[in-house]
Amino acid sequence: MAERTTQRRDHQLMPTFTDEKRAQVRESLREAGRELFVRYGVRKTTISELTESAGIGTGTFYQFYDSKEALYVDILEQYNEALIPRLLRESVQKYDDPEIAIAALLNATLDEFESNPLLQRVLAENEVDHLRNSVPDEKLQEKRTHSMEFFLPYIEDWYDEGKVVGPDPETVAETIRTVSRIALKKEQIGEQRYPKVRDTLVAAVAAGLTREAESSEASDE
The missing domain is CATH 1.10.10.60 (Homeodomain-like)
Structure with missing residues (x-):
């Protein structure tokens, strides 16, 4: 009482x-x-x-x-509202070739991960798992869905035009998004090897999502 x-x-x-x-x-x-x-x-x-x-x-x-972790997620959301349109301007809105556009998007995203002090601190301190455990899954899924909404329409257009390959546009978009998380593995990969691994992965994914589609179009002709 x-x-x-x-x-x-x-x-x-x-x-x-x-x-x-x-x-x-x-x-x-x-x-x-x-x-x-x-x-x-x-x-x-x-x-x-x-x-x-x-x-x-x-x-x-x-x-x-509800928590300091919720505040951090809110800060990231505000930050993404300005970041994502800039990333799109530097990639999918700038290049007509999907392979070049996807590579540009991945490189611009990784550059941001590796240079932004707020992101760097979380990556350096390996706090990603802590955040995942502290913020409700539905909240994280909501943030992920919202971020993908920005560039999914471009993937859908390429998919409809046969310029990218994959089971569906959402899978293609999630593949691109997942590759950008290689920045989380930088310490494990090693400071010296990481740049080459990053370049190789970006090039392989950008080519793999588009060249099969080009080959298919050529064989149809």
Whole structure:
């Protein structure tokens, strides 16, 4: 009974925010997360460090996010909203040849993985499994589906035109997406060998998804 009374009192003490203020607080938490996650990684960053940097109480944090991992995923989603259109401009929107476009998309994506400080920290600290275990599967699947929606239409057009091969456009898109995760294996592959492995894999996948289709078209003729 006493515990329920305390919880009710704590809830009543929680500040209420206008929509504008909520947006400001959420962005403050994102800014704090971007700085602290790069500095310490997700696991070592504490909720109190995030809220202190954002200028809010610790209890208020949970009005916005269920966990610090959820905050990180939200930061990535915001980041992807700007990144993915740029990746498309540098690849599938720039080149008519699907093989060149797919290779360009993979290389641009890998360049981003290997240069962005926020992504680098998570990769370097091997926190990917921690994030997968901390964020609900349905939430991760929602993020994956949303990211694929950006470039799936291009794959579907190539597929309909017989320019790429695979069981279906979604499988082709997922194959391309999966190859970009080679950045997670950089440490295992080795610093010196990784560039050659990366180049070989990108070229093989881009060619393999398109040249069989070209050969099929040639034999039909």
